[in-house]
Amino acid sequence: MKKIEIFRQSAFKENAIIIQILGICSALAVTNLMQNSLVMGLGVTFTLALSSMTASLIRNLIPSRVRMMAQTFIIAFYVILVDLFLKAFLPEVSRQLGPYVGLIITNCIIMGRLEAFAGKNPPLESLVDGIGAGTGYTLILLTISFVRELFGNGTLFGYKILGEWWIGWSIMSLAPSAFFLLALLIWIVESHKSKAGSK
Amino acid sequence: MSSRTALKEKRLYPVLFMLILSIILTSILALFFELSKERVAAYQELSFRRDLIGLFQKQISGIDNSNLAMMDIKQINSIYESAVTELHIAPKQEIIYYQVKDGNQLIGFCYPFSMSGLWGTISLLAAVDVDFSTIMGIRITNQNETPGLGGRISEDWFQQQFAGHRFRAGNEFLTWELIPEKSVPQKEAIRQITGATISSRSVTDGLLMRLKQIYQLQVPAGSDK
Numbered sequence: 521m522k523k524i525e526i527f528r529q530s531a532f533k534e535n536a537i538i539i540q541i542l543g544i545c546s547a548l549a550v551t552n553l554m555q556n557s558l559v560m561g562l563g564v565t566f567t568l569a570l571s572s573m574t575a576s577l578i579r580n581l582i583p584s585r586v587r588m589m590a591q592t593f594i595i596a597f598y599v600i601l602v603d604l605f606l607k608a609f610l611p612e613v614s615r616q617l618g619p620y621v622g623l624i625i626t627n628c629i630i631m632g633r634l635e636a637f638a639g640k641n642p643p644l645e646s647l648v649d650g651i652g653a654g655t656g657y658t659l660i661l662l663t664i665s666f667v668r669e670l671f672g673n674g675t676l677f678g679y680k681i682l683g684e685w686w687i688g689w690s691i692m693s694l695a696p697s698a699f700f701l702l703a704l705l706i707w708i709v710e711s712h713k714s715k716a717g718s719k
Numbered sequence: 720m721s722s723r724t725a726l727k728e729k730r731l732y733p734v735l736f737m738l739i740l741s742i743i744l745t746s747i748l749a750l751f752f753e754l755s756k757e758r759v760a761a762y763q764e765l766s767f768r769r770d771l772i773g774l775f776q777k778q779i780s781g782i783d784n785s786n787l788a789m790m791d792i793k794q795i796n797s798i799y800e801s802a803v804t805e806l807h808i809a810p811k812q813e814i815i816y817y818q819v820k821d822g823n824q825l826i827g828f829c830y831p832f833s834m835s836g837l838w839g840t841i842s843l844l845a846a847v848d849v850d851f852s853t854i855m856g857i858r859i860t861n862q863n864e865t866p867g868l869g870g871r872i873s874e875d876w877f878q879q880q881f882a883g884h885r886f887r888a889g890n891e892f893l894t895w896e897l898i899p900e901k902s903v904p905q906k907e908a909i910r911q912i913t914g915a916t917i918s919s920r921s922v923t924d925g926l927l928m929r930l931k932q933i934y935q936l937q938v939p940a941g942s943d944k
Contacts, residue, residue, distance in 0.1 A: 552867035552868075553867055581727075581736065582736065583727055583732055583733040583736055585733050586733040586736065586737055589737065590736070590737065590740060593737075593740060593741070593744060594740075594744070597744040597747070597748065600748055601747075601748065601751065604748070604751050604752060604755055605751075605755075607755070607759050607762075608755035608758045608759050608762075609758075611759075611762045611766070615766075668867075669867075672867060673867065688913070690868075690913055690914040693865075693867035693868050693914060694868070694914070
């Protein structure tokens, strides 16, 4: 398969959140602000891409009995590396993100792609697959956070959009609103897919 | 059967594999940590000093809000070293606080406090006047509250409203009422964040409780004993 096709498939056709319903916890937690969503998306993309490549590089050496343990170890390694890097070189971003960076370890998408793709494919293809899945994840996070931040705070990326007259909808800052928005997004995509399939 | 397959089927192979993987990955992390730790510590110290000076920026000559953000490490350190003295509270000396002066004139004290929030510890710096009766300002230095809700305790308006609030009249400690976010600012009242009562109350009650504890430890304002 061509690399562009691998990217397209993991980012859009098999989007982790909308199609595979993975990574929901973080999608609920961080999508109240666009900035958090973007940084979380970039962190996941970086971790996912490099974890996939590393797991693929040593896929023939990993014993099947400890396969998942080794994969988790690799993921944790990259997450801690991201955390250390942010603390040393982008301390303000690290300060704003707080505990979110550590939460990347628990993202099911990473383990899912390592199991489904990186364990069976060469390193470069796995890297592209990781970048694609991370990009798809980031786009969905940004879409949900756009609605939540705009209606919840009247801002986008912290900049006032709706003015002082706007009374923020508190529900949009709470996790349940992400549930509703995510369900709405899945419904729209699935409806579009079934319409396209019936034509 | 290839030699690699034969090796993988040995009972000890998974143990050895995980051991080698652990050694390699943790060594890389340890190396990165070692190389970056001075940089991280330097930033944390700078950030702390900038926050502390920021609480007294109206009282310390020659700085204002705009140029504090633009100051480099040397300038921050120079102001900090000339204005701030680290002190310890008697009798056990385990509580650190800071005495702040403008030239030779004492302008206030600063206390680092920690309190429980909704999800974790909230840390802040509290600046109080020389009489130990009025807040000069607070600065949230670390918190893990819900972003967009309790996390808004770090917003400027929330922190700035504490300045000028009296917390002690004689030996009596005052309490502050929590009022809705959109209310008109009032004396002895704190505008709480909508949808984040617990975080707002944690900061307000925690701050008052810590100040009372400090006072009960018999720290005479203006004394370093």
